[in-house]
Amino acid sequence: MKIFDWAKELEKIYEELLEEAKNQNLNEIEELKVENEKLIEESLQHKQKLVKKALNSVSNDADKEIMQFKENLTRILEKWEQDYNKNRLKIINDIIRKLGLDFSA
Numbered sequence: 001m002k003i004f005d006w007a008k009e010l011e012k013i014y015e016e017l018l019e020e021a022k023n024q025n026l027n028e029i030e031e032l033k034v035e036n037e038k039l040i041e042e043s044l045q046h047k048q049k050l051v052k053k054a055l056n057s058v059s060n061d062a063d064k065e066i067m068q069f070k071e072n073l074t075r076i077l078e079k080w081e082q083d084y085n086k087n088r089l090k091i092i093n094d095i096i097r098k099l100g101l102d103f104s105a
Helices: 002-099
Strands: none
């Protein structure tokens, strides 16, 4: 009977169309997956560049602050040394007097 042959042919075409649609969907899903992986990788690289730039900036700022601190500390120590050398005898005499070891009086 031709109607059953026709129905079988329609069923076969239907199954082929379903299989083809399934394969196309799987291909599209795979393409989207690859595209998303590329986008994620690009995003990660961009974020890594931003983090690296921020870390370099912080490192440079810290280096500048350390240099500034060292310069200030050196200046202060030099000032203390100058003040000590300028007032050394007075300081020694004050210490001797406060300890009660001043026998010159």
